[in-house]
Amino acid sequence: MKDLTDKPTAGLHGELTVPGDKSISHRGIMFGAISHGRTTLHHFLTAEDCLSTLHAFQEMGVSIRRDGETVEIDGVGLNGLHEPTKPLDMGNSGTTTRLIMGLLAGQRFETTLFGDDSLSQRPMRRVSDPLALMGANICVTEGHLPARIHGQKLHGIEYQLKVASAQVKSAMILAAIQAEGPSILVEKQPTRNHTERMLNAFGASIETLDDNVTIKVAPQPELTGIDLTIPSDMSSAAFFLVAATLVPHSRITLKNVGMNETRTGLLSILKRMGGKVTATNERDDGEPTADLTVMSADLKPIEIGAEEIPAVIDELPLVALLAAKANGVSRITGAGELRVKETDRISAVVHEFSKLGIAIRELPDGFVIDGSKPWHVETTKLSSHGDHRIGMTLAVASLLVDEPLRLADPDAVNISYPTFFEDLRSVSSVKNYS
Ligand SMILES: O=C(O)C1=C[C@@H](OP(=O)(O)O)[C@@H](O)[C@H](O)C1
Numbered sequence: 031m032k033d034l035t036d037k038p039t040a041g042l043h044g045e046l047t048v049p050g051d052k053s054i055s056h057r058g059i060m061f062g063a064i065s066h067g068r069t070t071l072h073h074f075l076t077a078e079d080c081l082s083t084l085h086a087f088q089e090m091g092v093s094i095r096r097d098g099e100t101v102e103i104d105g106v107g108l109n110g111l112h113e114p115t116k117p118l119d120m121g122n123s124g125t126t127t128r129l130i131m132g133l134l135a136g137q138r139f140e141t142t143l144f145g146d147d148s149l150s151q152r153p154m155r156r157v158s159d160p161l162a163l164m165g166a167n168i169c170v171t172e173g174h175l176p177a178r179i180h181g182q183k184l185h186g187i188e189y190q191l192k193v194a195s196a197q198v199k200s201a202m203i204l205a206a207i208q209a210e211g212p213s214i215l216v217e218k219q220p221t222r223n224h225t226e227r228m229l230n231a232f233g234a235s236i237e238t239l240d241d242n243v244t245i246k247v248a249p250q251p252e253l254t255g256i257d258l259t260i261p262s263d264m265s266s267a268a269f270f271l272v273a274a275t276l277v278p279h280s281r282i283t284l285k286n287v288g289m290n291e292t293r294t295g296l297l298s299i300l301k302r303m304g305g306k307v308t309a310t311n312e313r314d315d316g317e318p319t320a321d322l323t324v325m326s327a328d329l330k331p332i333e334i335g336a337e338e339i340p341a342v343i344d345e346l347p348l349v350a351l352l353a354a355k356a357n358g359v360s361r362i363t364g365a366g367e368l369r370v371k372e373t374d375r376i377s378a379v380v381h382e383f384s385k386l387g388i389a390i391r392e393l394p395d396g397f398v399i400d401g402s403k404p405w406h407v408e409t410t411k412l413s414s415h416g417d418h419r420i421g422m423t424l425a426v427a428s429l430l431v432d433e434p435l436r437l438a439d440p441d442a443v444n445i446s447y448p449t450f451f452e453d454l455r456s457v458s459s460v461k462n463y464s
């Protein structure tokens with residue numbers, strides 16, 4: 031149980047570099063491992079999810095050394111992974127599991143994947159079914175982990191994805207680069223494109239057509255290691271973008287945040303709601319980055335539908351918090367995917383926000399929130415539900431009420447942001463800022 035008793039008296043202030051991007055850190059390890067030569071990752075995210083990926087590739091015989099946030103990988107090439115001597119532990123990480131399934135589907139050995147209780151409840155047929163159409167042989171347990179992957183020769187495919195999911199798309203791409211013949215994948219909606227961009231930087235040939243949903247993958251690329259500085263994670267910066275917007279008299283600058291347009295849905299939403307965020311020092315080192323300065327603002331309510339969801343999927347609990355302070359009724363729909371994350375994030379948000387007396391109503395695929403109604407704390411004991419993003423969203427919410435709150439299962443933040451509470455404290459405690 032953690033006390034959420036820090037209440038900023040004069041707003042949130044300061045400058046912060048949040049940790050490296052989680053999606054890019056996972057992929058940096060994976061693509062470095064299957065390339066030839068050395069890959070060096072700087073500003074790697076040393077959180078539990080990415081360490082699950084790092085350890086899995088060590089188990090498959092790849093030499094990976096980590097010194098703080100710098101990781102060196104001696105790649106073994108697309109055919110150089112070794113059969114692990116024991117089942118691979120995916121921990122809590124959906125990204126590790128689904129991308130590894132696509133990669134190991136085409137290897138010459140057998141692997142078993144397992145995960146923690148939360149991961150073991152998340153759907154895996156969304157990956158194993160389309161991979162089977164390429165010749166993969168993956169046995170999942172009633173649609174879930176544990177999974178047994180019997181590596182096979184794969185063939186190229188033309189396939190329309192059934193879910194808007196970068197994890198499913200990435201699994202298919204990792205299978206497609208090992209296949210005989212080219213593949214064409216068509217997404218329902220554009221989702222984060224780090225796999226495509228990064229694999230091309232390693233030497234692959236993956237083309238996204240102008241419609242932004244058709245992806246052509248050439249097979250059997252010669253991948254070569256790279257030196258990569260990972261941008262700060264927009265999904266981690268998001269907690270501070272929202273906290274500084276909502277806590278009066280705040281001004282925070284977040285340095286070197288990843289600005290890939292498939293990830294910046296929160297910035298568009300904040301802008302429409304009347305938020306004050308400015309981007310400076312914009313650069314592009316493979317992925318676009320910028321420094322973001324955010325100031326407190328009064329917010330208008332918002333309507334968000336399915337087409338906007340992929341670019342803000344992990345930030346939706348925070349969007350609900352913004353809506354809970356906007357001056358009217360907001361409606362978020364088309365977000366059913368939230369029900370199959372680390373927790374059912376729709377139900378967890380509704381449950382926890384109701385403890386704070388927030389006027390929130392659950393929809394099958396989202397929420398309706400009336401931010402014009404004052405909050406009144408009914409229960410001071412909150413819970414992360416073991417979900418990092420729910421825990422951090424509640425810690426931000428705690429800054430907005432006078433009552434001292436407590437958070438059960440606070441260690442969940444270690445999944446994506448181990449220094450979250452220290453960073454929040456560092457911007458809360460700076461006084462007399464001008
Ligand atoms: O590909 C990725 O790195 C991720 C994709 C998203 O999941 P889905 O593909 O299931 O939407 C996201 O929620 C997750 O945090 C990371």
Ligand SMILES: C=C(OP(=O)(O)O)C(=O)O
Pocket residue numbers: 079122123124125126344371372419446
């Ligand atoms: C859903 C998430 O991650 P994953 O699917 O990799 O567990 C997340 O980080 O919010």
